[in-house]
Structure formats: C-alpha cells, structure tokens
Amino acid sequence: MKNILRTVSEQFGSLLDSGANKLDDWFIKDVHKIAITGLSRSGKSMLFTSLMTTLKYRSEENYNCLPLLKSLPIEFVEGMKLDAIESYELFPIKDHIQSLENQRWPKPTEQLYGFRLTIRLKETGSIKKYLLPHKEIVFEFLDYPGEWITDMPMLNKTFSQWSDSAWAQQMTEPQSYYAQEWHHFTRAFNFDLVPDDDSIACVVNEYRHYLKKSKAGGISLLQPGSFLISGSGFDWEHHGFAPLPTKVTSDLSNPWNKVFSNNYQLFLNQWLKPLKENSFKESDKQIILIDLFEGLNHSKLHLQQLKETLSNLSETFVYGNPSWFSKTVLRNTAIGKVAFVATKSDLIPESQKPQLLSLLQDITEGARAKFEEKDIEFDHFLVSAIQATDSGLSKNSLRYTNLQDEYIEVEFEDIPTSLKSMNRDENFPVLPVKVPKDFLPRILNGRGMDRLFQYLLE
Ligand SMILES: Nc1nc2c(ncn2[C@@H]2O[C@H](COP(=O)(O)OP(=O)(O)OP(=O)(O)O)[C@@H](O)[C@H]2O)c(=O)[nH]1
Numbered sequence: 001m002k003n004i005l006r007t008v009s010e011q012f013g014s015l016l017d018s019g020a021n022k023l024d025d026w027f028i029k030d031v032h033k034i035a036i037t038g039l040s041r042s043g044k045s046m047l048f049t050s051l052m053t054t055l056k057y058r059s060e061e062n063y064n065c066l067p068l069l070k071s072l073p074i075e076f077v078e079g080m081k082l083d084a085i086e087s088y089e090l091f092p093i094k095d096h097i098q099s100l101e102n103q104r105w106p107k108p109t110e111q112l113y114g115f116r117l118t119i120r121l122k123e124t125g126s127i128k129k130y131l132l133p134h135k136e137i138v139f140e141f142l143d144y145p146g147e148w149i150t151d152m153p154m155l156n157k158t159f160s161q162w163s164d165s166a167w168a169q170q171m172t173e174p175q176s177y178y179a180q181e182w183h184h185f186t187r188a189f190n191f192d193l194v195p196d197d198d199s200i201a202c203v204v205n206e207y208r209h210y211l212k213k214s215k216a217g218g219i220s221l222l223q224p225g226s227f228l229i230s231g232s233g234f235d236w237e238h239h240g241f242a243p244l245p246t247k248v249t250s251d252l253s254n255p256w257n258k259v260f261s262n263n264y265q266l267f268l269n270q271w272l273k274p275l276k277e278n279s280f281k282e283s284d285k286q287i288i289l290i291d292l293f294e295g296l297n298h299s300k301l302h303l304q305q306l307k308e309t310l311s312n313l314s315e316t317f318v319y320g321n322p323s324w325f326s327k328t329v330l331r332n333t334a335i336g337k338v339a340f341v342a343t344k345s346d347l348i349p350e351s352q353k354p355q356l357l358s359l360l361q362d363i364t365e366g367a368r369a370k371f372e373e374k375d376i377e378f379d380h381f382l383v384s385a386i387q388a389t390d391s392g393l394s395k396n397s398l399r400y401t402n403l404q405d406e407y408i409e410v411e412f413e414d415i416p417t418s419l420k421s422m423n424r425d426e427n428f429p430v431l432p433v434k435v436p437k438d439f440l441p442r443i444l445n446g447r448g449m450d451r452l453f454q455y456l457l458e
C-alpha cells in the first residue's frame with residue numbers, strides 16, 4: 001500500500017518537473033481563467049487537489065473519471081501539464097497529497113498560490129464534432145486563504161462606516177454570543193486615554209481574540225480576516241485597528257478614532273488594494289464554493305449569517321476587477337458564468353441531495369439578486385472533491401471512519417430545504433470524517449465535478 005501511495009506523489013513530481021518544452025510548439029490556445037472563490041474552509045484547496053488528481057488520471061492512465069465531461073472526450077486527451085503562473089508560487093499539490101497519504105486533510109491555506117493546467121488534445125479532424133476547435137486548453141487557477149475574500153468589501157468603506165457596521169453585527173446573534181468578552185473589554189476600557197503602542201496592541205489583540213473565537217464557532221463574516229492569516233502582507237501588530245463603540249467613532253476628535261482611521265487606510269492602501277488587483281482579476285468564470293455543513297452543524301442563525309455574508313460579497317465574487325469586467329465581458333457580449341457549489345456533498349446520503357440543493361438555492365438568493373440584471377448566467381451544483389463516506393444499509397444512512405478510526409453507520413434526518421423550514425434551535429451535526437486510507441480511488445470517485453466543468457466549458 002505504502003508503495004502505491006508513494007508513487008502517487010512521485011508521479012506529481014514528474015508531472016510538475018517535465019514537459020515544459022514538449023508543449024511549446026502548440027499555437028492554438030483556449031485559455032479559461034476560472035476563479036474558484038469561497039469562504040474560509042469551504043473546500044477550495046481540496047477541490048484543486050482533487051481536480052488535478054482526477055484530470056491527471058483521466059489523461060495519463062486513461063481512467064475514465066469525469067465521464068460526463070463531454071467537451072474533453074478522453075480519447076482526444078493526449079497529455080497534461082501543470083506549471084506555475086508567473087509571479088505566483090506554485091500550488092503545493094505534493095504537500096497536499098502527502099497529507100492525504102498520512103490520512104490528514106490539507107492544511108488551511110496561508111498565502112497565495114497559482115497553477116496553470118494545460119491539457120493537450122490529439123490532432124484529429126473529428127475533434128470539431130465535439131465543439132473543440134483548439135489544440136490546447138489552458139486553465140488558470142488561484143488558491144488563497146478564504147479570510148482574504150471577506151475583507152474585500154472593506155475597500156468601499158471608511159473606517160467609521162466599517163466600524164459602525166462591524167459593531168452592529170457583533171451586537172446581533174449569533175455573533176453577539178462570541179463577542180461577550182470583547183464587549184466586556186471595551187466597556188471597561190478608557191478610550192479617552194491617548195493611545196500608545198502598548199495600548200493599541202492590547203485593543204487589537206482583544207479584537208483578534210474575538211475573531212478567532214467566532215471563526216472556531218462557525219461564523220463566516222470575520223473582518224479583517226487578514227489579521228488571522230500569518231501570510232497576510234500587513235503588519236497588524238504595529239498598524240492594527242479594531243471596530244470601536246459608536247460613541248467613540250462619532251467623536252471625530254477622539255484620538256483612538258484618528259489612529260485607527262489612519263491604520264485602516266494603511267491596511268486598504270498597502271494590503272487590500274494590491275491584493276485585489278493582483279489576485280481577484282480577469283476571470284470570466286466563477287465557481288463559488290459554499291460549505292453548508294458548518295452552518296447546519298451550528299444553527300439556523302449561522303446559516304442566515306452565511307447567506308448575508310455571501311450577499312455582501314457577491315460583487316467581489318463576480319467582478320474581481322470591475323473595470324476589466326465591463327471592458328471585456330460586457331463589451332464582447334460574452335456572458336459571465338457563475339456556479340454556486342455546495343461542497344462536501346459526500347457528507348450526506350444520496351437521498352438527501354435534492355434537499356441540500358434546495359437549501360443551497362435559498363442561501364444564494366441575496367447574492368444572485370445582485371447580478372440578475374447583468375449579463376451573468378448562473379447555476380447551482382453539489383460537489384464532493386472526495387467520496388469519503390459509503391452508503392449505509394438504509395437509504396438515509398451513511399458509513400464512515402471517524403477520528404477514532406471506528407467504521408460506523410449513522411442515520412440521517414431530513415435536511416431542511418430552506419431557512420424558513422428550519423427551527424431556530426435545530427441543528428444537524430456534521431460527520432467528523434477521517435481521510436480514508438484508500439483516498440485515491442475515492443478522489444477519482446468524487447461527485448459532480450464533471451457536470452460543473454462541463455457547464456463552465458460550454
Ligand atoms: N467529506 C469531505 N470533506 C471535505 C471535502 N472537501 C473539503 N473537506 C473538509 O473541509 C475542510 C476544508 O477544506 P479545504 O479545501 O482546506 O478548504 P479551503 O477553502 O481551502 O480553506 P482555507 O484554505 O482555510 O480558505 C477539509 O479540511 C476537510 O475536512 C470533501 O469533498 N468531502
């Protein structure tokens with residue numbers, strides 16, 4: 001077993017290191033810039049890992065995974081190559097496969113990675129039959145920490161606007177529950193004192209503590225999420241800020257207001273603007289990954305808060321770079337495509353998938369409303385990057401290996417089809433699934449990726 005597994009990551013090694021020259025003579029290119037976005041822990045890195053693995057096996061081993069991917073008929077795929085995108089570090093596929101080999105999930109992403117996937121097609125006249133007049137199909141992908149995307153809407157706000165809205169959010173459920181200590185701290189703190197390095201660090205650390213606590217509690221709206229990621233290029237220890245009680249932000253002469261407004265501007269100018277320009281740009285196709293299980297696991301209020309976050313973010317999702325979007329997509333009358341994808345669908349039985357899809361459609365309602373009048377097409381999908389569970393004895397049950405290495409069977413209740421149909425105190429525990437030993441066939445057996453990519457390639 002060990003040997004077979006070792007070969008998997010070694011094969012990725014050879015795929016990454018070779019082939020650069022062989023492909024240089026291709027001249028017709030069809031470049032798809034696909035942005036896969038999603039909040040923290042939504043399944044981005046796992047989806048990339050699975051996609052690379054699946055396409056690799058599909059093209060090199062002639063293993064017909066993704067049977068529904070009609071635009072890339074397996075008999076015409078000659079080979080594929082992975083390489084870095086200029087100025088981005090290469091996606092650490094080898095590290096991720098190694099983690100899976102050790103039965104651990106890939107680590108959370110702490111910096112920006114890119115990769116270009118080039119699929120070479122055999123020259124054959126009949127390719128045209130399959131609507132593919134190109135010899136080479138190029139996909140460019142970026143992977144980054146989900147926390148960064150939640151910060152983008154801050155670009156349109158002043159410090160006091162951001163601070164007031166963040167403060168209001170912390171006062172409502174479910175955030176208020178996690179904000180108790182932070183609110184206690186701000187009530188006791190004297191904001192009339194002139195701030196110095198130590199007192200600023202103290203306030204910022206208290207606020208960071210709140211962000212961490214809410215993250216662990218399944219809250220998705222965490223601003224600034226960049227303060228939680230060590231790979232973020234902003235020195236929050238020296239130039240941090242935090243939302244302040246409204247009585248402070250409404251007093252323009254308050255020294256804390258001044259210092260935090262300055263630091264907030266530094267954050268936007270030195271970190272967030274360049275990040276947006278370098279990373280969230282030039283894609284006409286968007287895959288928005290959504291993890292519904294974290295919300296289901298906690299409460300209806302958590303799901304409501306996820307719905308609101310997605311709605312607030314939808315403009316960032318769709319027009320990473322608005323000027324490019326209007327220039328390219330609208331002028332060319334090309335249609336922007338958005339796929340809303342509920343990830344980890346292997347965590348429920350087949351029988352519950354229609355319910356999950358319906359819940360997904362409910363959760364994206366606000367986000368969709370923002371671009372309904374634009375020339376943007378969208379659809380909803382369920383995907384699993386890996387089929388980590390097995391079907392159980394009844395149609396509503398599943399079997400899986402838990403973190404204690406026990407292989408057990410669980411029975412499911414019906415998943416709510418909308419927020420309205422969910423009780424306030426209801427929750428649906430998420431299965432704590434360990435990465436199975438036979439992760440490779442289970443990746444090749446992931447569900448929904450072919451339909452998703454077919455939709456984007458059409
Ligand atoms: N069962 C199952 N679990 C999954 C699947 N994809 C992801 N997960 C779980 O979800 C967690 C998060 O997945 P990642 O791919 O790391 O998420 P991410 O969006 O890259 O997260 P950040 O890097 O923190 O932004 C993993 O550690 C797994 O526990 C899947 O297809 N099936």
Ligand SMILES: [Mg+2]
Pocket residue numbers: 044045046107108109143144145146
């Ligand atoms: Mg990641």
